Amino acid sequence: MSTNVKPKRRGFLGITFEGPSFWISWALFILVPLLLVAVLYARGDINSYYYDVLMRIGIAVVMSVSLNIINGHLGQFSIGHAGFMGIGAYVSGVLIVGGNPGRAGVSLRIPGLFSNLPVFNIGGYDFSVGFILAALVGALAAAMLAFIIGIPSFRARGDYLCVVTLALNMIIVNIFLNMDYVGGARGLTGLPSFSNWIWVWLTVAAVIIVSRNLITSSHGRAILAVRENEVAAEIGGINVLRYKLIAFAIGAFFAGLGGALIGFHVQFINPNMFNIFKSIDYMIMIYLGGIGSITGTALGAILWTFLQEVLRPLGVWRLVMGPALLIVIMIFWTKGLTQSELPFIIKKKAKKE
Numbered sequence: 001m002s003t004n005v006k007p008k009r010r011g012f013l014g015i016t017f018e019g020p021s022f023w024i025s026w027a028l029f030i031l032v033p034l035l036l037v038a039v040l041y042a043r044g045d046i047n048s049y050y051y052d053v054l055m056r057i058g059i060a061v062v063m064s065v066s067l068n069i070i071n072g073h074l075g076q077f078s079i080g081h082a083g084f085m086g087i088g089a090y091v092s093g094v095l096i097v098g099g100n101p102g103r104a105g106v107s108l109r110i111p112g113l114f115s116n117l118p119v120f121n122i123g124g125y126d127f128s129v130g131f132i133l134a135a136l137v138g139a140l141a142a143a144m145l146a147f148i149i150g151i152p153s154f155r156a157r158g159d160y161l162c163v164v165t166l167a168l169n170m171i172i173v174n175i176f177l178n179m180d181y182v183g184g185a186r187g188l189t190g191l192p193s194f195s196n197w198i199w200v201w202l203t204v205a206a207v208i209i210v211s212r213n214l215i216t217s218s219h220g221r222a223i224l225a226v227r228e229n230e231v232a233a234e235i236g237g238i239n240v241l242r243y244k245l246i247a248f249a250i251g252a253f254f255a256g257l258g259g260a261l262i263g264f265h266v267q268f269i270n271p272n273m274f275n276i277f278k279s280i281d282y283m284i285m286i287y288l289g290g291i292g293s294i295t296g297t298a299l300g301a302i303l304w305t306f307l308q309e310v311l312r313p314l315g316v317w318r319l320v321m322g323p324a325l326l327i328v329i330m331i332f333w334t335k336g337l338t339q340s341e342l343p344f345i346i347k348k349k350a351k352k353e
């Protein structure tokens with residue numbers, strides 16, 4: 001019996017070869033926003049305020065999609081994602097600008113380990129070798145911390161991870177608040193403006209590609225099986241603890257990158273930037289857009305960040321209006337705004353007749 005179905009070929013990092021349209025779609029997704037915003041900003045067509053909003057939207061997408069790997073694909077409930085963001089921000093910041101070995105009011109700093117590495121200016125953008133290395137080290141530090149706390153946390157089922165990550169987020173914030181070496185409550189200042197739209201958008205593309213390839217791979221199917229039923233997955237021979245740790249560490253890694261990007265964008269780090277309220281913001285984004293959906297999660301991040309800017313003239317009332325609008329949306333769309341995916345991210349299988 002002959003068949004016209006051609007087997008899919010797997011490429012590097014598990015990418016499925018879907019034909020020319022697949023690669024064209026991804027090339028347009030990566031290159032068009034990257035070049036369009038960079039060129040318009042360089043020409044002055046995008047002012048500093050709108051550029052800042054675009055940067056924050058991009059970082060929010062990185063944070064929400066990385067949290068979706070844990071809460072959406074893995075099915076766990078992490079509530080302290082901003083804590084890993086803080087680790088990435090502070091580790092990368094200290095590696096570039098150094099720390100303050102003195103007490104309050106003393107400006108003396110030990111030079112950062114990567115502070116003297118080359119910086120290249122291309123098209124008006126600074127590309128620092130030190131920033132790349134510092135951001136990666138900060139992200140790895142966040143991933144290692146997630147791995148370490150995940151070992152005891154994942155041995156118990158239920159909402160134990162929620163309690164652990166909530167406590168961890170508070171511990172991280174309070175450690176930085178009381179550590180003079182990183183500025184304490186004053187924060188770590190003097191960070192160079194190394195973060196730009198090119199780095200942000202490349203990180204957005206990276207987290208979406210990794211998330212997409214993860215869940216479409218054999219490892220991703222194991223992670224999804226753990227989400228659906230841990231007992232059945234374990235009986236089926238899946239190492240539940242291993243896959244929980246993998247997903248948790250990957251999510252924390254990209255959260256650490258998000259911390260480095262925001263720190264070197266605003267050129268200032270303060271512990272309150274990574275408190276539990278910021279973690280709740282990222283949770284709102286994934287549940288607003290559609291938990292478990294990469295497209296929905298990114299959409300939720302874009303809408304929530306944009307909504308916060310629109311409501312800014314209301315002052316403190318925007319902290320009331322935003323959640324109120326979220327409640328209305330969740331009443332009428334209990335699964336978020338969308339559970340579907342863009343075709344080039346994950347293509348739906350054709351139904352058999």
